[in-house]
Amino acid sequence: xxxxxxxxxxxxxxxxxxxxxxxxxxxxxxxxxxxxxxxxxxxxxxxxxxxxxxxxxxxxxxxxxxxxxxxxxxxxxxxxxxxxxxxxxxxxxxxxxxxxxxxxxxxxxxxxxxxxxxxxxxxxxxxxxxxxxxxxxxxxxxxxxxxxxxxxxxxxxxxxxxxxxxxxxxxxxxxxxxxxxxxxxxxxxxxxxxxxxxxxxxxxxxxxxxxxxxxxxxxxxxxxxxxxxxxxxxxxxxxxxxxxxxxxxxxxxxxxxxxxxxxxxxxxxxxxxxxxxxxxxxxxxxxxxxxxxxxxxxxxxxxxxxxxxxxxxxxxxxxxxxxx
Ligand SMILES: Cc1cc2nc3c(=O)[nH]c(=O)nc-3n(C[C@H](O)[C@H](O)[C@H](O)COP(=O)(O)OP(=O)(O)OC[C@H]3O[C@@H](n4cnc5c(N)ncnc54)[C@H](O)[C@@H]3O)c2cc1C
Numbered sequence: 001x002x003x004x005x006x007x008x009x010x011x012x013x014x015x016x017x018x019x020x021x022x023x024x025x026x027x028x029x030x031x032x033x034x035x036x037x038x039x040x041x042x043x044x045x046x047x048x049x050x051x052x053x054x055x056x057x058x059x060x061x062x063x064x065x066x067x068x069x070x071x072x073x074x075x076x077x078x079x080x081x082x083x084x085x086x087x088x089x090x091x092x093x094x095x096x097x098x099x100x101x102x103x104x105x106x107x108x109x110x111x112x113x114x115x116x117x118x119x120x121x122x123x124x125x126x127x128x129x130x131x132x133x134x135x136x137x138x139x140x141x142x143x144x145x146x147x148x149x150x151x152x153x154x155x156x157x158x159x160x161x162x163x164x165x166x167x168x169x170x171x172x173x174x175x176x177x178x179x180x181x182x183x184x185x186x187x188x189x190x191x192x193x194x195x196x197x198x199x200x201x202x203x204x205x206x207x208x209x210x211x212x213x214x215x216x217x218x219x220x221x222x223x224x225x226x227x228x229x230x231x232x233x234x235x236x237x238x239x240x241x242x243x244x245x246x247x248x249x250x251x252x253x254x255x256x257x258x259x260x261x262x263x264x265x266x267x268x269x270x271x272x273x274x275x276x277x278x279x280x281x282x283x284x285x286x287x288x289x290x291x292x293x294x295x296x297x298x299x300x301x302x303x304x305x306x307x308x309x310x311x312x313x314x315x316x317x318x319x320x321x322x323x324x
Pocket of ligand 1: 008009010011012013014031032033034038039040041053054055056057058059126127128129156157158161184186230274276277278298299300301305306307308309310
């Protein structure tokens with residue numbers, strides 16, 4: 001079957017764009033390699049525990065995103081999160097730990113993406129392995145004989161992966177490969193008992209592998225005694241290829257060291273590797289578009305990074321593609 005538009009990726013940028021285009025009547029297909037929506041704003045289940053092991057929260061700086069955020073709040077997809085927030089170590093790097101209004105999707109950070117995906121034709125476990133333009137887009141998905149075809153194509157994979165799909169002959173190949181995305185190692189720690197060190201989340205600004213620690217269970221509509229630990233980009237880069245067990249152990253040890261507070265026994269501690277966690281293009285153009293081939297690339301890194309950037313970029317890419 002042929003579509004008006006195919007979107008690669010079911011994160012914030014892909015689903016924002018797909019929703020906008022489907023609402024305007026375009027037949028829209030979303031292809032996502034993972035088992036569910038959310039991308040780097042994922043929620044991982046481990047038994048009865050649920051972790052926001054990627055994006056932690058978001059805030060709204062621009063008026064359009066603030067308006068959309070209000071709609072999600074009114075629909076019950078998003079709630080404010082008011083953590084007792086600390087800075088461990090030098091406070092200089094975090095001037096406003098309490099001045100920001102923070103929001104989380106409920107019941108997990110993938111909540112908004114999940115809601116958006118429900119109204120769309122989204123195919124999960126569909127990894128796009130090849131794309132080519134022949135008077136329209138022809139898309140090959142791992143394990144599928146038949147090609148998917150469309151008039152327009154939107155790629156929202158992180159820049160290195162988008163470059164690999166477009167191939168070395170494409171005009172955008174070099175500029176996509178030049179965007180540096182920092183990795184992040186995350187650990188999901190489930191404790192047998194509550195831990196209250198006097199804060200719910202903290203920026204770690206001292207000599208430690210850790211950059212951020214948060215009591216995931218302190219967010220609305222979560223339960224349990226579950227913490228998320230994020231390593232610094234530098235530490236993550238240095239230890240990126242180490243086995244998960246080694247990474248989990250190192251971050252748990254670092255957690256105990258920065259807390260200086262008795263940590264209850266843990267049920268488990270599991271590490272996750274985010275190879276392309278965060279980064280941004282130098283000029284933040286919002287999205288890349290090519291009217292000759294009805295192609296666009298979107299993603300957080302094109303609009304200042306983070307969830308708001310992903311939404312802004314997806315929104316902009318949809319407007320451009322609707323004109324093609
Ligand atoms: C550890 C961590 C912490 C973060 N903390 C915050 C935070 O606190 N606040 C905040 O605002 N932001 C945070 N971010 C950033 C935020 O998660 C991202 O800005 C946002 O989720 C990016 O959305 P996106 O749609 O642009 O990209 P992605 O979420 O990366 O979506 C791209 C999608 O494309 C899919 N894909 C890639 N290649 C293919 C392929 N070949 N075929 C099919 N599908 C493919 C991927 O599986 C993915 O689902 C954090 C990110 C990480 C990793």
